Amino acid sequence: MVRTRIAPSPTGNDIHIGNLYTALINWAFAKKNKGSFIIRIEDTDRTRLVEGAEEKILSSFLAYGLDYDEGPGKEGKYAPYRQSERLSIYKKHADELIQKRAAYYCVCTKERLDEIRKIQLTEKKVPRYDKHCLTNQVEVQKQIKKGTPYVIRLKVPEHKKIVAEDLLRGAIEFSSNDLDDQVLLKSDGYPTYHLAVVVDDTLMEITHVIRAEEWLSSTPKHILLYEAFGWQKPIFVHLPILRNPDRSKLSKRKNPVWASWYLEQGYLPEAVLNYLSLMGWSHPEGKEIFSLEEFIRVFELKDIKTSGPAFDQVKLEWMNGEYIRNMKHETLNMKLLDFIGPQYPKELVEKTIPLIQERIKKLSDYLPLTEFFFKRPEKYEIDMSKYKDILKKVGEKIETVTEWKSKEIGEAMQSVATEVGMKNSEFFMMLRVAITGKKISPPLNESMEILGKEESVSRVKSATTPES
């Protein structure tokens, strides 16, 4: 039974898009193998905790359709799924490591730690804990009994070769000499990431640890822990890190990174996921657009490339446009109504769909393009005063149109254009602006048909004297 997990920290506004990517792969792999996808909240850093972040993260996953089998609110037999509620478990395991002499107590102060780090840095050495407390554990334990705050550190053996097996990269060798005596249990009683992941992944029977490459270098520490506990290791898969256009790790300074931001911008969840699936992976038949179901079916974990791809917003936008264009009218109508809110008349929105479906790439493109349907233009992008007479003429002409359909409207207007001898391009631009206020708009005749005869005539006639 395959069990995968995503382990977000509630330390930001929402899930990071890179995390959504990792979640997608974990989710898809679990689905593909009829396994379980678990969400575990890693809230062990009390200083960076953000109020409401957990709820936001959970709702974002659901909004993207990445449903989870176990997690907060869906307690399975491995509950709780919030690390802050598992403190006694970590404490017990940290104690076990002490028993096994794989870890030790440390009472060094922040000041002393800073001091040795400073010295090591000036000596151009890698900053590392000097094992000061390891050598006098008896004295340290006395101090702890007296109430001195303490941490528990991993006792990293010397000169030990540690081999991490990564599904995508093969065997990676590390030397224990390059590893620090990591803090496992902090003085506030909370575990650090390193202790918590190993304990939880094991207890929750996670079979495949699929995470971002930034964790690759701490994997040897985790291996040391698995070995100290005598536990079986999961399969490690380190996914490429998504990059900014400048190739640095995708960050909020240089890119919108919050998953919900894309939804707010009118990107469709399925389009975003489709785009994300193409990061480091490609469809065997070279397809670019495919459903999540298809992705689950054809994707293979081992086919993911390890080089870090740049997140290209332009291509995402194109893909979103493809999804919008391929959507049924009713579906788009529904999504649009939901996106723009209830203050817009349903029937009117529905009529505009055929005119704009090919023209918008995001749901947020809708209103700027169609606002003239809902209210008269307040200003005009070109000077209308010089067209006063012609507009009057057009107004009178279209007033006589009996069948108010785009074809008839067009013919009526064309006849005026021919009569006054104006170039079509200028003539229709004038009318377009009279009706919509803008030089760029959906097709004019069809728009006028939707607007209705009375309103259209009135707009044409009054274009030179805006009410505002």
Added chain:
RNA sequence: GCUCUCUUCGUCUAGCGGCCUAGGACAUCUGGUUUUCAGCCAGAGAAUCACGGGUUCGAAUCCCGUAGAGAGCACCA
């Protein structure tokens, strides 16, 4: 600085020893459709496969170096 990872058009990628004078998609440019903008259709340019050595009859593909990029090096995850 140390450790690890990565390196094919601007970007995402195909390629897994001969089918590659390197294919597709986005983007760009040109033409067509046209009452604007999109869309659609047609076409073009764009990678000496990071560089240098090997191995081989033959290398983008295998090996070794170099360079560049990225990540990690906290009582953060």
